[in-house]
Amino acid sequence: MMRRIAALLLLGLTGPVAHAADPRTYTVLLDPTGDAALDRALADSSMLIGLRERAPVGPFALLVRAQEDQGRFETALHSFGYYQGKALTSIAGHPLDDPGLAEFLEHSPADPPVPVNIHIEPGTLFHLGQIDIQGLPAGAARPDIGIATGAPALAPPVLAAREKLLDGLRGQGYALAQVEAPVAFLHEDRRILDLEFHTDPGPRLDLGAIDIKGLQRMDEAFVRQRLQVYSGERYDPTALDAARRDLVALGVFSSVRVVDADKPDPAGRLPIAFEVKERPRRAANLNAAYSTDLGGSFAVLWQHRNLLGRAEQLNLTAGMTQIGGNSTTGIGYNFLAGFLKPDVWQRDQSLQASLGAVKQSLTAYDRQALTGDLLLSRKFAQHWSVSLGLAAEQERVTQEGETQDYTLLGLPGTLKYDDTDNLLDPTRGFRAAVLATPTQPLAGPQTEAFLSLQVSGSGYFDLGEPGRSVLAVRGLIGDVLGASADALPPDKRFYAGGSATVRGYKFLSVGPQFPDHKPQGGAAVVAGTVEFRQRFLDSYGAVVFVDAGQVAANSAPFTGTAGMGVGVGARYYTSIGPIRLDVAVPVVQVPNSGNFEIYIGLGQAF
Known part of the structure; x- marks a missing residue:
């Protein structure tokens, strides 16, 4: 038998709900089918289940509700490819077509609740047969629509195929293409579903005039310089979306939309417009964090996002740090003024300048410093x-009762790779960085130049449902050439312990120590982490992790005493990133390492 079906329907049908004067309580038992996804779809489509407690009904309305559910169950079965499936519903053992059921319900006692049993017989799973795309222009490539002959005849991928077909045509320059909803032909005798897609591609178009709408304080010439699409090029939605995301990345716009004209211009080209909305130029943020080793921290950030009309940023930060904590000896501060100018001399090249003042009172050392940096970055x-x-620093550092003044001049160079999908909560991709900083002491006990090298990386592997189960790993190796650990300024040595390296230990406590068990630091470091992240419901998650690391007194990685920490954590996901709570304990004891550490902050640990 062949039936013409106009389109496959998704779940979500609703019907009228009748109410009676005397509500009739009932229970519902939906027999499992063995397919968890199908069971969820059946339960979600059922008004018997969804309205049982929220909308009580009388005896007759209960019968109507059960009868209307039959159509919903059929829709759910069709969506999963079971076109011969049946739903058998009974109320107190009576089938729905029992002519005496209504009278039975009317005279049955109100207590106990009447039982409603639903048994599903899915039948044979149907598969896709012939898939025909009509109207493709001569020479056009057939787009990949994500379904193929022989695949289960599931409604969601069939309906998604229409959007993929439309995207595929637009990606070939058919900007005004139209694709109708798929038409399906059901062959019940062969358990096959044939599909037809009807397309109207329209002409293949080039880009016409490119307009930019909504600019207020931004320089239009600068915005056009950012765009990497031009009039006369073949229409390409991928390139247009990349241009849109590139404008968003400036941090100046709260929204950027690409709007196509509904018809070509007289020259046969398609005009487009970038519709932008500028963010407020000024913003203030409050940041706070806490850990048992470094105590609490609090910072105020004031930002100007568009200082001179070409997305220049001015950032002013003032913060108090080391408010308590078992690895601190006093309250510290951090003041920083930074200026960022994008597209200096050429596109994708920025210049950043900063001036800062910092005070650290740590168990490892006390430090007061004035810093200045000038950095040219290019993507x-x-x-x-x-x-x-170019980095300059004037600092005074006290360690083990000895105070030294240092004047340092460095040339930091960095090579970075990042293809992760999110800054604060990555679920897939990799990050890697190589940092080399040759430093020349201009004043202080150390006069010989030294070279600090660091290689770090992290990877994120999505193990299941997108973004729900993630395995995250990170690693760090560092070395100092040209100076021994004793000759280095204490803050330029390598340390481990804390949220950035080995959780569970006091800050900087893993590695060489002085006789009084205070951190001494070393000339080489190795650290690594394995962390599993699992998300629950919409806003909650949990993690388990293992951290390990070692610091060597000489310039030879993998030769120091190792520390290892294990822990668990909780996450609460917000629109700006997850709020993090981690608890870790040391596995390998080191002097003065403590018994556990707690870390609270915004974003994942790495």
Whole structure:
């Protein structure tokens, strides 16, 4: 038998709900089918289940509700490819077509609740047969629509195929293409579903005039310089979306939309417009964090997002740090003024300047410093960037009762790779960085230049449902060439312990120590982490992790005493990133390591 079906329907049908004067309580038992997804779809489509407690009904309305559910169950079965499936519903053992059921319900006692049993017989799973796309222009490639002959005849991928077909045609330059809803032909004798897609591709178009709407304080010439699409090029929605995301990345716009004209211009080209909305130029943020080793911290950030009309940023930060904590000896501060100018001399090249003052009172050392940096950064590929700068520092550091003044001049250079999907909560992709900083002491006990090298990386692997189960790993290796650990300024040595390396230990406590068990630091470091992240419901998650690391007194990684910490954590996901709570304990005891540490902050640990 062949029946013409106008389109496959998704779940969500609703019907009228009748009410009676005397509500009739009931229970519902839906027999499992063995397919958990189908069982969820059946339960979600059922008004008997969904309205049982929220909308009580009388005896007759209960019967109507059960009868209307039959159509909903059929829709759910069709959506999963079971076109011969049946739903058998009974109330107190009476089938729905029992002519005496209504009278039975009317005279049955109100207590106990009447039992409603639903048994599903899915039948044979149907598969897709012939898939025909009509109206493709000569020479056009057949788009990949995500379904193929022989696949189960499930409604969601069939309906999604229409959007993929439309995207595929637009991606070939048919900007005004239209695709009708799929038409399905059911062959019940062969358990096959044939599909037809009817398309109207329209002409293949080039880009016409490109308009930019909504600019207020931004320089239009600068915005056009950012765009990498031009009039006369073939219409390409992927390139247009990349241009849109590139404008959003400036941080100046709260929204950017690409709007196509509904018809070509007289020259046969398609005009487009970028509709933008500028964010408020000024913003203030409050940041707070806490850990048992470093105590609490509080910072105020004031930002100007568009200082001179070309997306220049001015950032002013003032913060108090080390408010308590078992690895601190007093309250510290951090003041920083930074200026960022994008597209200096050429596109994707930025210049950043900063001035700062910092005070740290740690168990490892006390430090007061004035810093100044000038950094030129360039993005030279989609995921690659490089930077080179000049860093000057005047500091006074006290360690083990001895105070030294240092004046340092460095040339930090960094090569970075990042293809992760999110800054604060990545679920897939990789990050890697190579940092080399040759430093020349201009004043202080150390006069010889030294080179600090660091290689770090992290990877994120999505193990199941997108973004729900993630395995995250990270690693760090560092070395100092040209100076021993004793000759280095204490803050330029390597340490481990804390949220950035090995959780569970006091901050900087893993590695060489002085006789009084205070951290001494070393000339080489190795650290690594394995962390599993599982999300629950919409806003909650949990993690388990293992951290390990070691610091060597000489310039030889993998030769120091190792520390290892294990822990668990909780996550609450917000629109700006997850709020993090981690608890870790040391596995390998080191002097003065403590018994556990707690870390609270915004974003994942790495």
